[in-house]
Amino acid sequence: MRIPKHADDNLTAWWGAATDQKQKQRSDGGSGDSSSSDSEAGTKKLAKRGEELKDEMDSLIDEIDEALEENAEEFVKNYVQRGGE
Amino acid sequence: MPLPSVIGSEIEYGITVVNDRDFDPISSCVLLVNAYRDPDDAEILWDYDQENPLADARGFNVEGEKYTPNQQENIARNKTLKNGARFYVDHAHPEYSTPEVTNVIDLIAYERAGERTMESARISASSLLPDGQQIVIYKNNSDRKGNSYGNHENFLISRRTPFREIVSRFTPFLVTRQIFCGAGKVGSENRASPCTFQISQRADFFETEVALDTMVKRPIINTRDEPHADREKYRRLHVIIGDSNMSEVSTYLRVGTSAIVLALIEDGALSQDLTLTDPVRVIKEISHDPDCKRDYARESGSRISAIQVQREYLEAALRYFETRDPDPIIKDVLTRWESVLIRLEDDPMQLHREIDWVAKRKLILEYMSRRNCTWDDPQVQMLDLQYHDLRPQKGLYNILERRGEMERIISDRDIDRAVVTPPDDTRAYFRGECIRRYGKAVFGVNWDSISFNLGEDPIKRILMNEPLKGTRAHVESLLDECPTAEDLVRSLTI
Numbered sequence: 162m163r164i165p166k167h168a169d170d171n172l173t174a175w176w177g178a179a180t181d182q183k184q185k186q187r188s189d190g191g192s193g194d195s196s197s198s199d200s201e202a203g204t205k206k207l208a209k210r211g212e213e214l215k216d217e218m219d220s221l222i223d224e225i226d227e228a229l230e231e232n233a234e235e236f237v238k239n240y241v242q243r244g245g246e
Numbered sequence: 247m248p249l250p251s252v253i254g255s256e257i258e259y260g261i262t263v264v265n266d267r268d269f270d271p272i273s274s275c276v277l278l279v280n281a282y283r284d285p286d287d288a289e290i291l292w293d294y295d296q297e298n299p300l301a302d303a304r305g306f307n308v309e310g311e312k313y314t315p316n317q318q319e320n321i322a323r324n325k326t327l328k329n330g331a332r333f334y335v336d337h338a339h340p341e342y343s344t345p346e347v348t349n350v351i352d353l354i355a356y357e358r359a360g361e362r363t364m365e366s367a368r369i370s371a372s373s374l375l376p377d378g379q380q381i382v383i384y385k386n387n388s389d390r391k392g393n394s395y396g397n398h399e400n401f402l403i404s405r406r407t408p409f410r411e412i413v414s415r416f417t418p419f420l421v422t423r424q425i426f427c428g429a430g431k432v433g434s435e436n437r438a439s440p441c442t443f444q445i446s447q448r449a450d451f452f453e454t455e456v457a458l459d460t461m462v463k464r465p466i467i468n469t470r471d472e473p474h475a476d477r478e479k480y481r482r483l484h485v486i487i488g489d490s491n492m493s494e495v496s497t498y499l500r501v502g503t504s505a506i507v508l509a510l511i512e513d514g515a516l517s518q519d520l521t522l523t524d525p526v527r528v529i530k531e532i533s534h535d536p537d538c539k540r541d542y543a544r545e546s547g548s549r550i551s552a553i554q555v556q557r558e559y560l561e562a563a564l565r566y567f568e569t570r571d572p573d574p575i576i577k578d579v580l581t582r583w584e585s586v587l588i589r590l591e592d593d594p595m596q597l598h599r600e601i602d603w604v605a606k607r608k609l610i611l612e613y614m615s616r617r618n619c620t621w622d623d624p625q626v627q628m629l630d631l632q633y634h635d636l637r638p639q640k641g642l643y644n645i646l647e648r649r650g651e652m653e654r655i656i657s658d659r660d661i662d663r664a665v666v667t668p669p670d671d672t673r674a675y676f677r678g679e680c681i682r683r684y685g686k687a688v689f690g691v692n693w694d695s696i697s698f699n700l701g702e703d704p705i706k707r708i709l710m711n712e713p714l715k716g717t718r719a720h721v722e723s724l725l726d727e728c729p730t731a732e733d734l735v736r737s738l739t740i
C-alpha cells in the first residue's frame with residue numbers, strides 16, 4: 162500500500178512543525194533579543210525572499226494571463242449547463 | 247467494529263464546445279464517450295436491470311420512471327473500463343465513476359485517472375469537430391447561473407446502523423467540512439444572499455435536510471438506498487453535498503475524514519450532540535465566510551464555529567484511535583486534519599498550497615491587485631471557471647500544479663497506473679480483469695454483476711454482491727487457469 166512520505170510522523174508532529182515555523186518567522190522578523198547586526202541581516206534576507214516571492218507571483222500571473230480564454234465576458238456568459246445528477 | 251472501508255466516487259463534469267453556436271450537450275457527451283479508445287475496448291452494455299434509484303433508505307419506494315435505454319443507445323452512452331471504472335453519459339454531462347477502492351489514496355489515484363480519461367477522450371473527440379471548434383471540460387459543480395452538477399461519494403456501511411443515527415450525527419460534519427474541501431466560487435446563485443467569493447461551489451444549492459432527490463431540492467443527507475451489494479447486510483451511503491476537488495489534499499481530507507467519522511458513528515463512538523440549528527441556512531453562511539470566523543447556533547443553545555465543530559469530530563476520532571492501531575493512512579489523515587484546522591484558525595490563507603478554495607482565492611486576489619480589476623470583472627469570472635479546466639496548458643489548477651505550487655498526495659506514476667489497472671483489493675479487480683482478458687465475451691456489467699455472451703447459450707450473469715470478494719488474492723489464479731470466458735463461466739457455475 163502506498164502512503165504519503167510523512168505517514169510515520171506521530172499525530173503531533175505537524176502541530177510541532179507548524180509551531181516551529183511560526184516561532185522562526187517571528188524571530189526572523191527581528192525581536193528585541195537579537196543584536197542589531199543579526200536583525201539587519203535578517204531584515205535583508207526577508208526583503209530578498211519577499212522580492213523573490215513577488216517575482217514568482219508576477220511570472221505566474223503573466224502565465225495565467227496568457228492562458229485565459231480570449232473574450233472572457235462572452236465565454237463566461239455562454240457557459241450554461243443543464244442541472245445534473 | 248465498523249465494516250472495512252469500501253469507497254468510490256461519481257463525478258459529473260461540465261462540458262462546452264468552443265465556437266459552436268448550436269452546442270448540444272448530450273450529443274457532445276455521446277461523441278466524447280465514444281471517442282475514448284483503448285486497446286481492450288469492447289462493446290459492453292451497462293446492466294440497468296440491477297439498478298433501483300427510487301428506493302428510499304427510510305424504508306419505502308418512491309414513484310417515478312426508471313431510465314432504461316435501448317441496446318444501441320446503451321452502448322453509445324456507456325463504457326466500462328479495464329481499470330474497473332465506468333465512463334458514461336449521465337443526462338447532459340460526462341461522468342466518471344471510480345472502481346471500488348479500500349482507501350482514500352487509491353480513491354485519489356482513480357479520480358485523477360478519470361481526469362486523464364476525460365482529457366484523452368476530449369482530444370480524440372475534438373479532432374472530429376469542424377475547424378476552430380473544440381470540446382472543453384471542467385471539473386467543477388456549477389455554471390454560476392443556477393445550474394449544478396454533482397460529485398457523489400459512496401461509503402459502504404452496515405445495514406444494522408440505524409439511518410437516523412447517520413442523519414443526526416453526520417449532518418453537522420457534512421455542513422462544516424467545506425472549510426477544507428470547498429472548491430471556491432465567485433459570487434452566489436440559486437437565490438442565496440449576494441457575496442463576492444464563497445468557499446463552496448455547491449452550498450447555494452442545498453435546500454432541505456433529508457430527501458431522495460439529487461436534482462431538485464437537494465438534501466444534505468441523500469436517502470437513495472441502492473447498495474449495489476447484498477442489501478440484507480449493506481447500505482451504500484450516497485453523499486451528494488461535496489464539491490469536486492482539483493487539489494489532492496482537499497480530496498484526501500474530504501473523503502478521508504468522512505470515512506473516519508462514519509466509522510465512529512457506526513461504532514457508536516460519537517457521544518457529543520453537535521446538532522446545528524437550521525443546517526440548510528448554516529451551510530450557506532459557512533460558505534459565505536472565507537475568514538472562517540463566524541459562529542452558529544446549536545440546538546443545545548450555545549454557539550460554535552465551523553472549525554470548532556470539526557475539532558470536536560477530530561478529538562472524538564483521536565480518542566477512538568488511542569486504543570486501536572489505525573492503519574498508516576488513517577493516521578496520516580488524522581495528522582493532516584489536525585494541522586489544517588490549526589492553520590484555518592490562525593489564518594486560512596496559509597493553506598493556499600493545499601486547499602482548493604484558498605488556492606483559487608489567493609490566485610484571484612493576486613490577479614486583481616496586479617491587473618487592477620474587481621470581483622465582477624469578466625476576467626475574474628473566467629479565472630473562477632478556468633481553475634477547473636482539464637487541459638494541461640489552460641487549466642489554472644494544472645498550471646499551479648506544474649509550477650510546484652500545489653502539494654501532492656500521489657505521484658503521476660500512480661495516476662498512470664490507475665488509468666489501466668484495477669485496484670487489487672475489491673471486486674473491481676474481477677470486473678477489470680474480465681474486461682481485459684475476455685472483453686469480447688463480456689455482454690453487460692453493473693457494479694454487482696458481470697454477464698457473458700458465450701454464443702449459443704443464454705447470457706450467463708455472475709453476481710458479485712460482496713464488494714470485498716473478487717480481489718486479486720481471491721481470483722487471480724482462477725483467471726490464470728481460464729484462457730477463455732467459457733472456461734471461466736464453467737468453473738464458476740459447476
